[in-house]
Structures are given as structure tokens and as C-alpha cells.
Amino acid sequence: MLIANLIKKQQQRVANNALQWQQQQKLLQAEKWLLKQRSLQFLGSTPGLVLSFAAGALMQMRHNSIVKTVRSTLGFSWLRQFL
Incomplete structure (x- = not known):
């Protein structure tokens, strides 16, 4: 019973970490896209x-x-x- 609870908690931690990683990757991708757009806008300016x-x-x-x-x-x- 104790081992099953520990395994369940560990699986929840892994799932939470995976979810956080996915969110960070989406945020990083969005920031990268925004930087690219700002760079293109700057290069087109005077x-x-x-x-x-x-x-x-x-x-x-x-x-x-x-x-x-x-x-x-x-x-x-x-x-x-x-x-």
C-alpha cells in the first residue's frame, strides 16, 4: 500500500513536470516567433x-x-x- 502510494505520487510529479515542460516549450516558441516578427519589422524600418x-x-x-x-x-x- 505504501509503495503504491509512493509510485502514484511519483507518477503525478512526472505528469506535472511533463505538463510544465510542454507549457514552457509553447511559451518559448511564442517568444521566438514574436522576436522574429519584431526583427523583421525592425529590418523593414528606416x-x-x-x-x-x-x-x-x-x-x-x-x-x-x-x-x-x-x-x-x-x-x-x-x-x-x-x-
């Missing part, structure tokens, strides 16, 4: 388009020696101060 264009322009110039020099001197100097 600041998003400007940012995307600037990143693309910089990526095409990444092999330029002037860009490499500026990036090496300015890009990581502020980071070294914090580390």
Missing part, C-alpha cells in the same frame, strides 16, 4: 535599413588596408580597457 546598408558596405570594405588599420586601432582599444 533605422533597420540604414543599419543593414552600413553593415553591407563595411563588409565589402573589410579587406581595405585603411579599414583594417582603423578597426585594429579603434575597434578593440576600448575593449582592452575593460578586460
Whole structure:
């Protein structure tokens, strides 16, 4: 009788944990979808388009020696101060 009660309680815990996990997965999926929608909305906005264009322009110039020099001197100097 005692073992049967313990097994029943354990099964209830497992069922509750499974239900919580499913709810967390649904919530995570909803948050992921919402983030995707917000990202697409931002990329379609004016600041998003400007940012995307600037990143693309910089990526095409990444092999330029002037860009490499500026990036090496300015890009990581502020980071070294914090580390």
C-alpha cells in the first residue's frame, strides 16, 4: 500500500513536470516567433535599413588596408580597457 502510494505520487510529479515542460516549450516558441516578427519589422524600418546598408558596405570594405588599420586601432582599444 505504501509503495503504491509512493509510485502514484511519483507518477503525478512526472505528469506535472511533463505538463510544465510542454507549457514552457509553447511559451518559448511564442517568444521566438514574436522576436522574429519584431526583427523583421525592425529590418523593414528606416533605422533597420540604414543599419543593414552600413553593415553591407563595411563588409565589402573589410579587406581595405585603411579599414583594417582603423578597426585594429579603434575597434578593440576600448575593449582592452575593460578586460
